Amino acid sequence: MNQKNPYLQMDQQMVGDIYTSQEVMDNLTVLCDDFGSRFAGTPDERRAADFICETLNRYGLKDARLESYSYAGWSRGTATLEVVEPIQRSLHCISLPYCPADDTTAELISVGYGSPAEYEGLGDAMKGRIVMAGSASPPDLGRWVHRKEKYERSVLGGASAFIFISESPGVGPETGSLQNDQPAPIPGISICKEDGEFLTRLMERKGTVKLRLNTTDVNEPRTSWNVVADLPGKENSEEMVILGCHYDGHDISQGAVDPASGMVLVIEAARVLALYAGEQLKRTVRFVGFGTEEIGLTGAFRYADAHEGELDNLRFMYNLDAAGGASRKGVVLHRWPDLVPFFQDTAKELAANVPVGQQLHPYSDHFPFVLKGVPTGHMGDAEAPPSGRGYGHTAYDTLDKVELENLRKGSAVAARLALRIANTDNFPAQRRSAEAVQTLLDTDPGLEGYRVSLELRKGHQTS
Numbered sequence: 393m394n395q396k397n398p399y400l401q402m403d404q405q406m407v408g409d410i411y412t413s414q415e416v417m418d419n420l421t422v423l424c425d426d427f428g429s430r431f432a433g434t435p436d437e438r439r440a441a442d443f444i445c446e447t448l449n450r451y452g453l454k455d456a457r458l459e460s461y462s463y464a465g466w467s468r469g470t471a472t473l474e475v476v477e478p479i480q481r482s483l484h485c486i487s488l489p490y491c492p493a494d495d496t497t498a499e500l501i502s503v504g505y506g507s508p509a510e511y512e513g514l515g516d517a518m519k520g521r522i523v524m525a526g527s528a529s530p531p532d533l534g535r536w537v538h539r540k541e542k543y544e545r546s547v548l549g550g551a552s553a554f555i556f557i558s559e560s561p562g563v564g565p566e567t568g569s570l571q572n573d574q575p576a577p578i579p580g581i582s583i584c585k586e587d588g589e590f591l592t593r594l595m596e597r598k599g600t601v602k603l604r605l606n607t608t609d610v611n612e613p614r615t616s617w618n619v620v621a622d623l624p625g626k627e628n629s630e631e632m633v634i635l636g637c638h639y640d641g642h643d644i645s646q647g648a649v650d651p652a653s654g655m656v657l658v659i660e661a662a663r664v665l666a667l668y669a670g671e672q673l674k675r676t677v678r679f680v681g682f683g684t685e686e687i688g689l690t691g692a693f694r695y696a697d698a699h700e701g702e703l704d705n706l707r708f709m710y711n712l713d714a715a716g717g718a719s720r721k722g723v724v725l726h727r728w729p730d731l732v733p734f735f736q737d738t739a740k741e742l743a744a745n746v747p748v749g750q751q752l753h754p755y756s757d758h759f760p761f762v763l764k765g766v767p768t769g770h771m772g773d774a775e776a777p778p779s780g781r782g783y784g785h786t787a788y789d790t791l792d793k794v795e796l797e798n799l800r801k802g803s804a805v806a807a808r809l810a811l812r813i814a815n816t817d818n819f820p821a822q823r824r825s826a827e828a829v830q831t832l833l834d835t836d837p838g839l840e841g842y843r844v845s846l847e848l849r850k851g852h853q854t855s
């Protein structure tokens with residue numbers, strides 16, 4: 393096979409630079425070690441946004457800027473969990489973002505993995521109880537069941553509080569928000585796998601187990617920022633492709649893999665595209681660092697609203713959330729069959745391991761764009777079997793876990809794909825109509841959790 397690569401020289405320059413530079417790891421080190429978790433509402437969140445903005449400016453991007461927006465903020469308070477019957481015991485726990493301040497004493501009930509069938513099986517038994525669910529997805533269901541779906545099914549079932557149990561041993565409690573950009577209706581906390589096993593044994597051995605849960609979290613409005621910067625297209629600066637990733641992490645760790653390993657791929661792609669492809673870009677490549685993803689994809693929702701007028705000209709939004717981890721650096725399209733041949737041909741041209749597939753979930757920054765019909769995908773591997781988060785969303789998502797080699801692979805793929813999406817004269821996808829979006833929302837198996845959250849919202853409006 394002797395496929396001609398029209399971008400060979402730029403490819404060689406960009407990839408050669410990426411593979412002979414430490415810059416991408418240096419940027420990751422600053423984000424993680426200097427700014428910590430960059431959690432929404434902390435001074436380090438703002439310092440991280442400024443750092444990303446200054447770095448993009450230094451790389452020669454045009455008009456790198458912060459775009460501010462208001463959102464429903466949340467600050468962690470102390471949380472305590474006590475077994476009060478049939479024995480007394482204190483267990484370590486943490487509130488999950490958007491948990492309200494509360495004091496609840498109630499009987500504990502387990503919903504196992506938290507599959508739809510397990511929730512249905514509990515029925516009225518959930519009413520007034522503290523419901524606990526494991527973080528693992530049900531092994532026989534064939535899809536990921538997100539924490540938020542389990543929490544919302546608990547609320548719909550009338551639970552008084554929710555306990556989320558880590559599936560991985562030795563990593564402590566797993567965090568993650570209960571709601572998107574709004575205070576949660578009932579308290580939700582997380583405990584480690586080992587304490588979850590203890591509570592399960594206690595129920596099996598003694599029958600009724602009663603718990604007291606006290607939370608002191610604060611819900612109050614705040615401001616955050618998206619970072620936006622452009623390499624303008626020389627033929628058409630209105631049409632564009634976006635490389636994006638959130639920069640905020642969860643407060644209990646550095647968020648090194650999720651999300652910072654993906655954020656530095658966006659920054660590195662910007663660096664090499666500016667150096668070697670900037671003069672030959674036909675259309676604009678825009679780089680976006682989204683704020684407050686972990687508590688509601690809020691930065692991406694605000695971006696999609698504020699830039700509504702540009703969305704017809706947005707060819708593709710490529711979400712690099714956490715993409716510098718160990719996963720293959722492919723393209724997971726969000727139900728865009730017409731784009732498969734384009735990306736498969738491109739993958740051949742790159743002579744790199746870039747699997748192309750289809751899959752959709754509503755739990756990262758691409759989703760606000762999906763709702764608006766924009767062609768989207770994320771960097772990852774659609775063929776990988778579903779797995780848990782491991783140390784993700786725990787205190788152990790730290791810089792030492794990230795490998796320079798993976799950052800290089802991801803940066804190279806991101807830069808080379810962005811160049812092709814911007815420069816191809818016939819990009820084979822167009823914005824979906826509102827009707828087509830609605831059909832997707834109503835029927836896609838990966839959006840079951842989104843439909844549950846709509847049910848919860850409806851219930852709250854009428855009651």
Ligand SMILES: [Zn+2]
Binds near residue numbers: 651685714756
């Ligand atoms: Zn993320």
